[in-house]
Amino acid sequence: MIGLTLRQILAVFRLELGKTFLARRGLWVYLLAFAPLLLYAGRAAYVPAERARLAEMARKRPVSGLTLWTIRPGLSADEVLGRLGEAPMRRAWTRRAEDGRRVEHMVWAYTDGRATYSFRFRDGVLTEVNRHEPDSIWTASLVFATLFQTYFLRLAVFFGCAGIFMNLFRGEMLDKSLHFYLLTPVRRPVLLAGKYLAGLAATTLIFTASTALQFMAMLWPFDGAAVRSFMAGYGWSHLAAYLGVTALACLGYGSVFLAAGLLVRSPIIPAAAVLLWESANLFVPEALKKISLIFYLQSLCPVVARQDSDLPVAIRLLIAAATPATKTAAIAGILGFTAIVLVLAGWRARRLEINYGTD
């Protein structure tokens, strides 16, 4: 019995896998998955140009990196001016505070030829120091983390899974060919398992391939020694973590969209509802953040994405990352959630009817 079930799952898997990979209507999924490579290509062109610009600035106004490191919040603008001289890049503006008082803001930027140092002043006192190095692997890995957690997980994998998994049943309903499956001696949950595994194999292969290529593209502008050093340090573990998160995202979102394709006639509504919830997750209190796949996926990411310090305090509080789940809890959360959704989908599949509207 188990042997027969496995053979049937394999037969459904084989049939579906070919259709899923070669479907014309799924070409946009590849575009979505591999679009970030264009950004990394752009970055590979930007980094040398930025290096040249900083070198030119440093040549005109030389400041040593050691001196820049001595600048700490709490210093006055005059003290900073005394140590570093006139800033090559300056910006100043006035903003009214909540008590009605006018507050003077300034940002001064210097460079030692390798990195940009931004000093933010409030009423003449240094409040924040930012160092931005365009060609450091650390900066690149921060860019990667931000892009991965914002665009790749929330949009590319999400919509890619929506496109592929919803099509497994709904697409065949639209093509009026689903009945051929239902007229075979295959239990509906077995059919569902075969289709789900085919969708999972396709999405995992597409999106993990994209993740690996993005990681390589991220490292492309750096010299071999720096890359080897990075990979020997935490590079391989980061790559493995990103690949794992991608696979888990396909596993979780895949189950949601497979069930959605079975449950409702128009899959756009559940897709929009899940997207809304996963996006709103940025703005909900910490307790609610945990009732979403994105929370567990982000908990497994090896680098925390940057948050823009220019955002108002109220929104920064809202988008502050919830205390991440432990790795075990995150993986168990995703697997448990997936199992529950698949059991519900299996129950729905048993009750699935074919009625293309003719009699």
Place this chain on the structure above:
Amino acid sequence: MSDDRIIFDNVSRFYGEVLGVNRVTLSIPPGITSLVGPNGSGKTTLMNLMAGLIRPTRGRITILGIPPGRPERLFRLLGYSTQFDSFPRGLTGRQFVTTFLSLAGLPRRQCRELADRAIDRVGMTAAADRRVAAYSKGMRQRIKLAQAIAHDPRVLVLDEPLNGLDPLIRAETIALFRQFAAEGRHVIVSSHVLHEVDMISDQVILLSAGYVVGEGQIHDVRSEIEDRPMQVLIRCDRPGALASRAFQEDHVVEAQLLSDGGGVLIKTRDPVRFYRMINRAAIEGAIIETIAPADDDVNSIYGYLIGGEESSR
């Protein structure tokens, strides 16, 4: 007994507020059974219920003792060629048949052998390696039939299977149905073409607006319609004398001489007394060449039960 029958026990199916079929109770024996009725009468609904593609709102169905909700058992003995004229994309005819056989968990070699045999039985061997998308309507019908018979089912359900077939292929297909029926299997066929149903059916199920209005062997159904006089065509040497004699009987309501002068059409309310009268005429010297019921066919019966519109199709 019910293990060799298709049983509908007080089955109803509604699509929301719309009636599909209502209070259908049937016990279908092996042989060729035709479902007859106009569009919307519930033929496809009945077939989809048998195959479990839809579930009854009320009532119970078993196919040779198996409920349609058990596909893993049902589709080892049932093949269904639906009315839907659509196929999975990109497959050749042979791939189409083989692929869906493989879902049963059969070894590949056996799938190929069964598929080749089924394709050969429907005369599609020459076109089997072309894509289904390039097939004509008749070829698509035949490859669907091949898929339905490939696993050698005991019950064959066929929704409008003769649509789009040319006369030669149609005759071959009907012969195939007869062969299946002769082997003691069920062949359930739906059709609009009443004279075809007449030719091939062992029994009929007449449907109108979701209700079964008649079922059984065609002759039995006809004999149950008592309010319509039976029409009998008699070819004989002296049709005038026979017509005159018939008029003297009170059960005869009409006697009409045929335009070729070789016979008479008699309408009677009492077939038993009518045949006695014919016997007496023969004993008294009339030469009776043939006696044939003139309205003992699906076309006439359907017209009597449901109205004139469909009987003319």
